[in-house]
Amino acid sequence: MDRRSAARLAANFVGRLGRAYLQERSVIGGFATVNNSSERVVYTSPAWLPFALTLVTGGAYLIVWAGRSWSTMKRERGDAEMRPLWHALSLVVPFYMIFRVHAHFRTLNELLARVGARKRANLAIAVGAFAGFPLTFIATGAFRTGLRDGSVLLIAALCAGVVAGYGQHHLNAYLRSRTGAALVSRVGVPEWIALVFFGILMASYVLASWTALLPSGSPS
Numbered sequence: 402m403d404r405r406s407a408a409r410l411a412a413n414f415v416g417r418l419g420r421a422y423l424q425e426r427s428v429i430g431g432f433a434t435v436n437n438s439s440e441r442v443v444y445t446s447p448a449w450l451p452f453a454l455t456l457v458t459g460g461a462y463l464i465v466w467a468g469r470s471w472s473t474m475k476r477e478r479g480d481a482e483m484r485p486l487w488h489a490l491s492l493v494v495p496f497y498m499i500f501r502v503h504a505h506f507r508t509l510n511e512l513l514a515r516v517g518a519r520k521r522a523n524l525a526i527a528v529g530a531f532a533g534f535p536l537t538f539i540a541t542g543a544f545r546t547g548l549r550d551g552s553v554l555l556i557a558a559l560c561a562g563v564v565a566g567y568g569q570h571h572l573n574a575y576l577r578s579r580t581g582a583a584l585v586s587r588v589g590v591p592e593w594i595a596l597v598f599f600g601i602l603m604a605s606y607v608l609a610s611w612t613a614l615l616p617s618g619s620p621s
Contacts, residue, residue, distance in 0.1 A: 551610025
């Protein structure tokens with residue numbers, strides 16, 4: 402068998418394998434599901450993942466999570482008027498962003514109610530945690546708290562992380578109720594890489610900010 406025949410045989414094998422794989426898989430609400438003969442499993446992001454990614458990116462990942470979760474809810478509602486990109490970008494618009502976070506969790510609660518789930522997101526917690534993100538920077542500047550830049554960023558990122566983790570927790574609750582399937586948490590390689598990379602950057606920034614408080618040493 403020459404090289405060309407071997408390559409063609411390998412390509413055909415990979416193609417058949419890929420088609421068989423895709424036939425066993427479907428997508429529900431943007432999360433991959435695998436249908437086995439014994440049970441139905443939904444693979445989704447664990448709630449801690451968007452919290453951690455938001456924390457290590459200084460709050461920036463919240464915008465990504467908002468767009469992805471809004472896209473999931475758009476498919477679930479079948480609402481063409483929901484625009485994930487503009488919804489995500491609205492979270493950087495002063496004042497208006499508060500209303501968009503409220504709308505995000507209100508829509509999530511509507512989905513939970515539609516499938517008869519008892520769990521509901523507390524809108525006050527979601528909006529309050531989100532408001533803590535910009536208010537941390539505003540309060541630090543207005544009241545001269547003396548906090549180092551690293552501490553301010555860490556506190557603000559924690560507030561944003563609570564929003565993402567809290568929202569993902571309730572989105573998973575909706576998927577569990579809607580599909581009746583067991584949820585299996587899955588973290589991909591890109592997410593692990595992002596956690597390590599941005600975690601190192603965040604830790605380095607915070608430590609550098611804190612070490613600036615240390616005395617420089619005794620004068621000679």
